[in-house]
Amino acid sequence: MNQAKPIKLYNTLSKSKEEFVTVEEGKVRMYVCGPTVYNYIHIGNARPMIVFDTVRRYLEYKGYDVNYVSNFTDVDDKIIKKANEEGVSASEISERFIIEAKKDMEDLNILPATTHPKATEEIEGMIEMIKDLIEKGYAYEKGGTAYFRTRFFNEYGKLSKKNLEELEAGIRIAVSEEKEDSMDFVLWKPKKEGEPYWESPWSKGRPGWHIECSVMAKKYLGSKIDIHAGGEDLVFPHHENEIAQSEAANGEEFAKYWLHNAFLNIDNKKMSKSEGNFFTVREISEKYPLQVLRFFMLSAHYRSPINFSKELMESSKNALDRILTAINHLEELTKITEEKPLVEDELKLQEEFKNYINKFEDSMDDDFNTADAISVIFEMVKVSNTKLNKESSKTLIEETYNNISTLCNLLGIITKKKEELLDKEIEDLIEQRQQARKNKDFNQADQIRNLLLEKGIIIEDTREGIRWKRA
RNA sequence: GGCGACAUAGCCAAGUGGUAAGGCAGCGGUCUGCAACACCUCCAUCACCAGUUCAAAUCUGGUUGUCGCCUCCA
Numbered sequence A: 001m002n003q004a005k006p007i008k009l010y011n012t013l014s015k016s017k018e019e020f021v022t023v024e025e026g027k028v029r030m031y032v033c034g035p036t037v038y039n040y041i042h043i044g045n046a047r048p049m050i051v052f053d054t055v056r057r058y059l060e061y062k063g064y065d066v067n068y069v070s071n072f073t074d075v076d077d078k079i080i081k082k083a084n085e086e087g088v089s090a091s092e093i094s095e096r097f098i099i100e101a102k103k104d105m106e107d108l109n110i111l112p113a114t115t116h117p118k119a120t121e122e123i124e125g126m127i128e129m130i131k132d133l134i135e136k137g138y139a140y141e142k143g144g145t146a147y148f149r150t151r152f153f154n155e156y157g158k159l160s161k162k163n164l165e166e167l168e169a170g171i172r173i174a175v176s177e178e179k180e181d182s183m184d185f186v187l188w189k190p191k192k193e194g195e196p197y198w199e200s201p202w203s204k205g206r207p208g209w210h211i212e213c214s215v216m217a218k219k220y221l222g223s224k225i226d227i228h229a230g231g232e233d234l235v236f237p238h239h240e241n242e243i244a245q246s247e248a249a250n251g252e253e254f255a256k257y258w259l260h261n262a263f264l265n266i267d268n269k270k271m272s273k274s275e276g277n278f279f280t281v282r283e284i285s286e287k288y289p290l291q292v293l294r295f296f297m298l299s300a301h302y303r304s305p306i307n308f309s310k311e312l313m314e315s316s317k318n319a320l321d322r323i324l325t326a327i328n329h330l331e332e333l334t335k336i337t338e339e340k341p342l343v344e345d346e347l348k349l350q351e352e353f354k355n356y357i358n359k360f361e362d363s364m365d366d367d368f369n370t371a372d373a374i375s376v377i378f379e380m381v382k383v384s385n386t387k388l389n390k391e392s393s394k395t396l397i398e399e400t401y402n403n404i405s406t407l408c409n410l411l412g413i414i415t416k417k418k419e420e421l422l423d424k425e426i427e428d429l430i431e432q433r434q435q436a437r438k439n440k441d442f443n444q445a446d447q448i449r450n451l452l453l454e455k456g457i458i459i460e461d462t463r464e465g466i467r468w469k470r471a
Numbered sequence B: 001g002g003c004g005a006c007a008u009a010g011c012c013a014a015g016u017g018g019u020a021a022g023g024c025a026g027c028g029g030u031c032u033g034c035a036a037c038a039c040c041u042c043c044a045u046c047a048c049c050a051g052u053u054c055a056a057a058u059c060u061g062g063u064u065g066u067c068g069c070c071u072c073c074a
Helices: A043-061 A077-086 A090-107 A123-135 A164-169 A209-221 A232-250 A281-285 A290-298 A310-336 A344-365 A370-387 A394-411 A424-438 A442-454
Strands: A008-011 A016-019 A027-032 A065-070 A139-142 A145-148 A185-190 A205-207 A225-231 A255-261 A264-266 A306-308 A457-462 A465-470
Touching: A008 A255, A027 A043, A027 A209, A043 A065, A043 A225, A043 A255, A043 A264, A043 A281, A043 A290, A043 A394, A065 A209, A077 A090, A090 A281, A123 A139, A123 A145, A123 A185, A123 A205, A123 A209, A123 A232, A145 A232, A185 A209, A185 A232, A205 A209, A209 A225, A209 A232, A225 A232, A232 A255, A281 A290, A290 A306, A290 A310, A290 A370, A290 A394, A306 A310, A310 A370, A310 A394, A310 A465, A344 A370, A344 A394, A370 A394, A424 A442, A424 A457, A424 A465, A442 A457
Parallel strands: A027 A065, A027 A225, A225 A255, A264 A306
Antiparallel strands: A008 A016, A139 A145, A145 A185, A185 A205, A457 A465
């Protein structure tokens, strides 16, 4: 366990960087608000998934045992609307897009959560918590709807730094007459015609959005968790309301650290369907390997807004290729170099790489500064490209290969798939091209190269031999 | 209207008091049958104004600009 160096993370609750100390030593309980599944996930959904997956990987790297929970909201107005449009049940829609979301997540190299709860499978727990809140006086029922009595929770607004008076002044929606107070929010609402519903003491209906996360977090992680994360738009009202519900019901602090990622914009504008600047992860995957999207997302700090564009994807693709090329190169060197004692310069290099790893960790320890961490990888790539060759000691080559790959894996920006790509046909063609080159038949050689290019294989003649990669 | 964030090269992006990391693109080279890869070289004084300090991109005040939340949008 390498927790000697502490992690500092920015806590929305205190608006400052704090040293990370877990509730229980060596263990991290982490909850990340997941998507509402009414369509393929979009690239905006992908940002928190990628960012917090990276956080999770790093915490595990540091030796923590991480219990990572991320939900699917599978009952919601948008899902019902889509279901009605297609003339199918709401669950048919949600089930379908959960499957699709999981596919995209796998391609984004996002590790499966310890648990992926679904709201509709946790209704019983939600009813229990609402009952509890009503008993404790923090909630009430009116006409089949259960409301949370916001004013009874003294600390309401502590996350978003809003106070009830300001909020009330800013109210822009029609306030239900039933509410005791305009700031009260819904815990349970009765069904409308044609909507899915569950039985409850108050009405046939369904839970409000906020109660879902409070209940799922408690069930799978306990009443006090370490990290609660999500997009910054969730700070208010979603997370504020979660705090109110959970802390009112459980009588203790809900989450120690609140992490929020900034938004992803398109051409400096918020992505939205109505603006026509909306991209699903699936669409992007048709043009780029999703590692590129992941790399792009991690190339800025998670609390800074990032702007998505084709140009930046191209830039990211080229940058990532530089790293991948270096790793492939090292891998080949491991096959042709010889085992021998390290000479003095190599010992120095070994030391240098150790320093780079430290630097990488320092960056990640500082509120998960992935942009800085990536720059360290580039520095390692540079040194590797410049100083290592087929005369180097195998030991050093292997170490360097492992070091760089480990850090890249930590960020999830590389996948190990090359083996499956190797097939007989490609190897034969490469061999034929070599023969042609030997015979100085460059026309033939170029033809074969073009043929391979059509199949998506790029050939490179390097000092150490032929190399190929997927376009 | 209330609350908040941000402003670093053509593009992206680190850096929060000691004199500007890294990547992409571009220029000029080396290597190469060619191409690609790789390597070498070049490419900014940090929105503006004023202040604090021996010293500021980094702190303070102001100006301008961009963006977000206050609408069950990540």
